[in-house]
Amino acid sequence: MAKGRILLVEDDSALAELLVYHFTREEFEVERTADGEEAMLLATENPPDIVLLDWMIEGVSGIEVCRRLRRHSETANVPIIMLTARGEETDRVRGLETGADDYVTKPFSPRELVARVGAVLRRVRPALAGEQLGYSDLEMDIVSHKVKRGGQTVALGPTEFRLLRHFLEHPGRVFSRERLLDAVWGHDSYIEPRTVDVHIRRLRKAINLEGRPDIIRTVRSAGYALDADGTA
Structure with a gap:
């Protein structure tokens, strides 16, 4: 049984492949897209356990995807971790105020992100703890x-x-x-x-x-x- 279902929204294909590798190795199930609109569709059709969301994706921005997910009844309670190169405090605050549960600044260690995901899921899914x-x-x-x-x-x-x-x-x-x-x-x-x-x-x-x-x-x-x- 998978530890959890992850929706990865990231348009850097090399980084996305690296994260898929690490999370799959840790027995997570990963669904991946680079598109904000598709991310919304995937998340509402079959809500994941957690969303890893890049801020700077093409088309609909990550921050807007986060805002829409929080407004949709199907995804209002799904944890969201923002992935971004924007490290300024104002950006972090904006991301959290929009509804993100955590914030990881690039570059980051995939192992650190796996640990962050585990920590968030333990809060929302006690069976993992x-x-x-x-x-x-x-x-x-x-x-x-x-x-x-x-x-x-x-x-x-x-x-x-x-x-x-x-x-x-x-x-x-x-x-x-x-x-x-x-x-x-x-x-x-x-x-x-x-x-x-x-x-x-x-x-x-x-x-x-x-x-x-x-x-x-x-x-x-x-x-x-x-x-x-x-x-x-």
């Missing part, structure tokens, strides 16, 4: 395959466990049925998208113990999200 996942009053032990809600053990089937794990790794993110099929059942699955609804119902029944609030939110015409406060 250890064996425990948690959100609101839900707890999951990945190794022992045990789930608790409010301290009470929850019995889940294998599919519901994988489904909940995916939600716990991306709290607040809205996933369509098709994306849940890819993430939980795999790209080669022939299961009908409506089958996801059946497993969502089973998962809800299992974790909504003793009348606890429904922590899985149905987002009309979009899909499902793990969302304790109903803001997804």
Whole structure:
């Protein structure tokens, strides 16, 4: 299983190839483009776990791509690291104020960037930091395959466990049925998208113990999200 999916937006082909090599070696899945418009399309069609975004790409600038990604509901919570030769403090502040989560000035060490990506992903995907996942009053032990809600053990089937794990790794993110099929059942699955609804119902029944609030939110015409406060 890949450590995470990266969208690399970089128009320096030599640097892009170097980064793809290093991230692939560290077991990341990398999708690459040099074009801002294509980056927007790729990110919204299948949101990555993190975006590495060059400021000075051709066409739509990296800073504008960052701004648009933050405005789009599908990508509003996707971490973004800006890559740029602009090292002035005002530029760094502008990038961060636009919505970037981190800022790496060129030239940089690929190993440093791999470490930065790992640090950001550990903040947003706790599974990368250890064996425990948690959100609101839900707890999951990945190794022992045990789930608790409010301290009470929850019995889940294998599919519901994988489904909940995916939600716990991306709290607040809205996933369509098709994306849940890819993430939980795999790209080669022939299961009908409506089958996801059946497993969502089973998962809800299992974790909504003793009348606890429904922590899985149905987002009309979009899909499902793990969302304790109903803001997804």
